[in-house]
Amino acid sequence: MNLKTLRRKRLLTQVELAKLVGVDHTFISHIESGRRLPSYAVAKRIAQALRCAIDDLDLELGDGSRDKN
Secondary structure (H helix, E strand, O other): OOHHHHHHHOOOOHHHHHHHHOOOHHHHHHHHHOOOOOOHHHHHHHHHHHOOOHHHHOOOOOOOOOOOO
16 A cells, blocks of 8 residues: 555544654655655654554655656
């Protein structure tokens, strides 16, 4: 399942999830829209906050950025 679907299933806003994960809410928005790639560490914290496995997030991992040229 994608991040947005899992977040909504847990009844969390982007702001609430961001606070649980320790990142800015815009970073969560950018991950959901595919503009940013989370590091493994951030993906792990997201999975913990959503009470799921990292594999359930269906995320591509990176260094936190993505070149959208």
